[in-house]
Amino acid sequence: xxxxxxxxxxxxxxxxxxxxxxxxxxxxxxxxxxxxxxxxxxxxxxxxxxxxxxxxxxxxxxxxxxxxxxxxxxxxxxxxxxxxxxxxxxxxxxxxxxxxxxxxxxxxxxxxxxxxxxxxxxxxxxxxxxxxxxxxxxxxxxxxxxxxxxxxxxxxxxxxxxxxxxxxxxxxxxxxxxxxxxxxxxxxxxxxxxxxxxxxxxxxxxxxxxxxxxxxxxxxxxxxxxxxxxxxxxxxxxxxxxxxxxxxxxxxxxxxxxxxxxxxxxxxxxxxxxxxxxxxxxxxxxxxxxxxxxxxxxxxxxxxxxxxxxxxxxxxxxxxxxxxxxxxxxxxxxxxxxxxxxxxxxxxxxxxxxxxxxxxxxxxxxxxxxxxxxxxx
Numbered sequence: 001x002x003x004x005x006x007x008x009x010x011x012x013x014x015x016x017x018x019x020x021x022x023x024x025x026x027x028x029x030x031x032x033x034x035x036x037x038x039x040x041x042x043x044x045x046x047x048x049x050x051x052x053x054x055x056x057x058x059x060x061x062x063x064x065x066x067x068x069x070x071x072x073x074x075x076x077x078x079x080x081x082x083x084x085x086x087x088x089x090x091x092x093x094x095x096x097x098x099x100x101x102x103x104x105x106x107x108x109x110x111x112x113x114x115x116x117x118x119x120x121x122x123x124x125x126x127x128x129x130x131x132x133x134x135x136x137x138x139x140x141x142x143x144x145x146x147x148x149x150x151x152x153x154x155x156x157x158x159x160x161x162x163x164x165x166x167x168x169x170x171x172x173x174x175x176x177x178x179x180x181x182x183x184x185x186x187x188x189x190x191x192x193x194x195x196x197x198x199x200x201x202x203x204x205x206x207x208x209x210x211x212x213x214x215x216x217x218x219x220x221x222x223x224x225x226x227x228x229x230x231x232x233x234x235x236x237x238x239x240x241x242x243x244x245x246x247x248x249x250x251x252x253x254x255x256x257x258x259x260x261x262x263x264x265x266x267x268x269x270x271x272x273x274x275x276x277x278x279x280x281x282x283x284x285x286x287x288x289x290x291x292x293x294x295x296x297x298x299x300x301x302x303x304x305x306x307x308x309x310x311x312x313x314x315x316x317x318x319x320x321x322x323x324x325x326x327x328x329x330x331x332x333x334x335x336x337x338x339x340x341x342x343x344x345x346x347x348x349x350x351x352x353x354x355x356x357x358x359x360x361x362x363x364x365x366x367x368x369x370x371x372x373x374x375x376x377x
Contacts, residue, residue: 041248043255044286044312054314058307071278074290074317075303076310079126079282082303088132091280091301092198093273094140095289096130097260098123101148104257107306116151123155130282131159137196139272142188143260149186160190163197168240168264171337172247187268203270206234206242207333228342233333236267242328242336250327251319254312256286263328265292273298287313295324 037043046054059068059075064085075082099111101119114122134140140160144152149165156162166187175181191197210223210230223232243264246253252262265288269279275297281289284302286309293300294317304310328335330343 038248042251043248043253044251044315046311046315050315051311054311054318055307057314058310070301071299072294073301074284074287074310074313075301076305076307077303078305079130079303083126083129083133083282086133086280086301086303089135089138090133090278092135092138092277093269093279093298094130094134094138095143095265095268095279095281096127096141096283097143097258097281097285098283100145100258101151102145106257107255107308109306119148119151120154123151126282127155128159131192133280134160134192136192137198139189139191139197139199141268141272142190143185144188145182145185149188152186152188156188156190160192161194162188162190163194164189164238166238166240168243170243170245172245189272198272198274200271200274201235203332204236204267205333206236207335208232208234209336209339226346228345236334240264240267242334244328244337251323252288252291252316252327254286254309254316256309256312259286260288261328262288262292262295262326263334265289266296266326266329267334269293269296269298284313285309287316291316291320292326294320295326 057074059070059073059077061077061081064070064075064077064082066085068085070086070090099106101113101116102111103113104111131140140156142152142156153162153165166189167184168187170183170185208231210232213223213230223230243261244250246259246261253259269289269292273279273293276299278299278301279289279293280300281302284290284304287302287304290300290302290313302313304313327340328337328343331346335343
């Protein structure tokens, strides 16, 4: 049965898109096309010993069965082959960051840009099946850019009810000489039942610095005077300008070419799931959805085709055992960009007031404490 699902998935991909070319490249980022890293580069890496240990955690088409417990697991395999082993109505929240309609190299596996019609067909091969994995009162977020967003909307409207579209600002990326720089991405928010879904707006409030403080009778109106400045706690909108794309100095950074930040996914998970709920990501990449779900007390499951990405995810999950911080989210609120020093001061002051040891988030290491973590969990 496992071989049937795998064969069917491979044939379907080849028939629609041709054989995906995988470039020769030294495994596990050791060579990375002769890339060298600066001494203070915190991008995640793997040792040979970590590879052997972490690989044991993975589920694959060879060791997954209909009764396999997939909760809190990373599944290494083709989405079309693995989906039949995921129970229907399994997830409270699904987050999907699929290949956009762009030509992109994912660790040697190339996804090629195509016509809108062919991209619609590509989505139809897996999206309806993914939606079956969502609980009746569940929510789904689907990521995209300007080029593929119309296809995503069409796919969503066939299966679910769209509630909103979030647009977030990417401050990272190259400029364009004959076009506007692409600095925005979309996240579609949809549900199975528009009359019954979970949304906790109180969990995703923003803390913004007040530029022009307004007072009534000498007292702040809707803002607070703090030691580090004047701040206002605000409700979130569907435009997010506080997201930083992971880069080399961030401990969460990997060499994945389209990695989403933990802060971005934390907003989705806090708003649309409860403690103990299941978060499912069928295009897991380097593991951000699973890692953030774990840090925030949710269960998780993810599917990823590339083994190296799966191992990065597993290492990040292991590190999350001892470090549950999410850059840009502290003290129960989301902060604006470039406020890390303010966040540290606020958290340290709160810790001191509670007679706790001050936090030192800058000391976070990407070295895995192999002998202190049970990889069989």
